[in-house]
Amino acid sequence: MIKLVNLFKSFGTKCITNGLNLEVNDGEFLAILGRSGEGKSVLLKQVIGLIQPDSGSVIIDGEDVTKLTGKKRQQFFHKCGYVFQFAALLDSLNVLENVGINLLEDGKSLEEIKDVVIERLRSVGLAPDVLDKYPDELSGGMKKRVGLARTLMLSPKILIYDEPTTGLDPITVRLIHELIQKTHIEQKLTSIVISHDIEIFKYATHVAMLNEGKIVYKGPTKDIWDCKDPFIYQFIRGLPEGPISQIGFVKEN
Amino acid sequence: MLQFVDYIGSTVLDTCSQFGRLGLFAYETLITLFTTKLKIKKIFYQMSYIGIGSVSIVFLVGIAIGAVLALQSYIGLERFGSTQFIGPIVFLSMAREFGPVFSALMVIGRAGSAMTAELGSMRISEQIDALQTLCINPMQYLVVPRVLASTLILPFLSIFCTFFGVMAGYVTAVYVLNINSEVYMETIRANAELSDIINGLIKSLFFGFLFSIIATYKGYFTRGGAKGLGISTTQSVVFANVTIILADYVLTSLMFAK
Numbered sequence: 090m091i092k093l094v095n096l097f098k099s100f101g102t103k104c105i106t107n108g109l110n111l112e113v114n115d116g117e118f119l120a121i122l123g124r125s126g127e128g129k130s131v132l133l134k135q136v137i138g139l140i141q142p143d144s145g146s147v148i149i150d151g152e153d154v155t156k157l158t159g160k161k162r163q164q165f166f167h168k169c170g171y172v173f174q175f176a177a178l179l180d181s182l183n184v185l186e187n188v189g190i191n192l193l194e195d196g197k198s199l200e201e202i203k204d205v206v207i208e209r210l211r212s213v214g215l216a217p218d219v220l221d222k223y224p225d226e227l228s229g230g231m232k233k234r235v236g237l238a239r240t241l242m243l244s245p246k247i248l249i250y251d252e253p254t255t256g257l258d259p260i261t262v263r264l265i266h267e268l269i270q271k272t273h274i275e276q277k278l279t280s281i282v283i284s285h286d287i288e289i290f291k292y293a294t295h296v297a298m299l300n301e302g303k304i305v306y307k308g309p310t311k312d313i314w315d316c317k318d319p320f321i322y323q324f325i326r327g328l329p330e331g332p333i334s335q336i337g338f339v340k341e342n
Numbered sequence: 343m344l345q346f347v348d349y350i351g352s353t354v355l356d357t358c359s360q361f362g363r364l365g366l367f368a369y370e371t372l373i374t375l376f377t378t379k380l381k382i383k384k385i386f387y388q389m390s391y392i393g394i395g396s397v398s399i400v401f402l403v404g405i406a407i408g409a410v411l412a413l414q415s416y417i418g419l420e421r422f423g424s425t426q427f428i429g430p431i432v433f434l435s436m437a438r439e440f441g442p443v444f445s446a447l448m449v450i451g452r453a454g455s456a457m458t459a460e461l462g463s464m465r466i467s468e469q470i471d472a473l474q475t476l477c478i479n480p481m482q483y484l485v486v487p488r489v490l491a492s493t494l495i496l497p498f499l500s501i502f503c504t505f506f507g508v509m510a511g512y513v514t515a516v517y518v519l520n521i522n523s524e525v526y527m528e529t530i531r532a533n534a535e536l537s538d539i540i541n542g543l544i545k546s547l548f549f550g551f552l553f554s555i556i557a558t559y560k561g562y563f564t565r566g567g568a569k570g571l572g573i574s575t576t577q578s579v580v581f582a583n584v585t586i587i588l589a590d591y592v593l594t595s596l597m598f599a600k
Binding site for chain 1: 463464467468469471472473474475476477478479483
């Protein structure tokens with residue numbers, strides 16, 4: 090179980106996370122939605138400890154992640170995987186080396202890891218002919234699949250995706266969403282996906298809405314359509330009129 | 343007036359905090375170096391990139407400095423009728439001073455800037471964060487091999503620079519200034535001491551460590567996209583060059599006192 094308790098984070102005078110509380114149960118597929126610049130990525134980076142919150146705690150399976158240091162912190166990533174927005178593949182390594190980087194660091198040879206990597210690539214829908222390609226030779230969708238395959242090599246129990254469909258065409262968006270759902274079910278994961286894209290509602294079991302540094306809604310996906318909160322009502326329907334248009338955007342006329 | 347005081351105060355505070363963070367980074371690098379397994383392959387790769395890749399420019403610079411030293415020394419020594427001492431002057435200057443300093447400055451321009459740019463680009467594109475999430479220690483994977491390789495390879499480059507400088511001095515003295523070749527070599531043999539070479543090598547070890555710590559630190563903590571990367575790389579080169587010159591004075595003073 091993941092529990093975020095009274096999380097605060099500011100950059101300079103700008104408050105990004107403002108006393109945020111959230112609980113994610115084991116096996117949940119949670120989609121976190123919010124406007125651009127709302128601090129969704131910062132929130133997730135606090136969950137995995139890449140950004141330290143100013144105050145508050147992130148408790149995963151009873152352990153406060155904000156207090157982990159050294160080897161314990163390194164070991165934590167075996168439990169919790171993170172798929173980056175633009176995959177963050179290492180430029181200087183090919184797909185085989187990128188996906189098998191952990192095994193290579195453990196002293197295994199390229200020949201030894203090849204079969205495991207091919208199997209992992211197949212599980213994310215990639216053929217073995219990408220093994221020798223470098224990240225700049227891959228399309229956006231392929232990069233995200235390789236990024237996912239690399240994270241899955243650690244067999245995490247929790248998988249966090251930072252806007253996995255940004256910059257992709259609608260068909261690839263759908264394929265990536267299906268892949269996330271398939272991985273979630275097959276690997277029996279707890280998945281958290283942040284997105285602007287309400288297409289994710291088709292796949293997620295639960296939805297949380299982030300607004301002004303706080304979670305303003307969390308519940309089963311099917312229930313959100315009945316929610317009468319004006320902010321949520323406007324956001325999920327993509328309406329131009331409502332409270333959101335008055336925050337941060339100048340209206341014409 | 344108040345604004346000026348504010349500016350001075352914030353600049354001093356910022357500089358102090360930069361030095362503090364750099365010190366902590368160097369400390370963390372040393373702790374990682376002595377407590378984790380060394381990535382031998384990566385160290386050799388870096389040694390090859392920094393060392394072999396820099397031989398040609400160190401060769402050219404060594405030749406130019408050696409030749410200039412011979413010419414300049416001749417002008418002064420001729421007035422005292424002591425032109426036979428050109429050899430030792432070229433040798434001592436190259437071994438104790440110009441070899442270590444100029445090889446370090448050349449490597450900073452070539453490899454130091456590349457280190458900052460590479461790590462900075464990895465930071466901006468979240469590759470360093472990705473390493474962390476893959477249970478890989480970025481200090482062990484990225485920083486330690488570069489720092490260790492630079493520290494170990496710079497003394498060799500310094501020896502190259504000194505050797506080529508002394509040879510260029512020989513060619514200039516013998517073929518341009520008509521100094522007897524045996525006199526050139528014999529006066530070097532008579533006046534050179536092992537400590538001259540050792541002092542130069544100790545300097546090189548320090549320079550290698552200092553410039554690589556600065557270059558990796560600047561890259562590791564790069565922020566602000568492409569513009570930030572440009573600023574980091576420039577700061578890295580300028581800061582490393584100034585540090586080498588200042589460290590040279592400190593080390594020379596310490597060795598002189600001995």
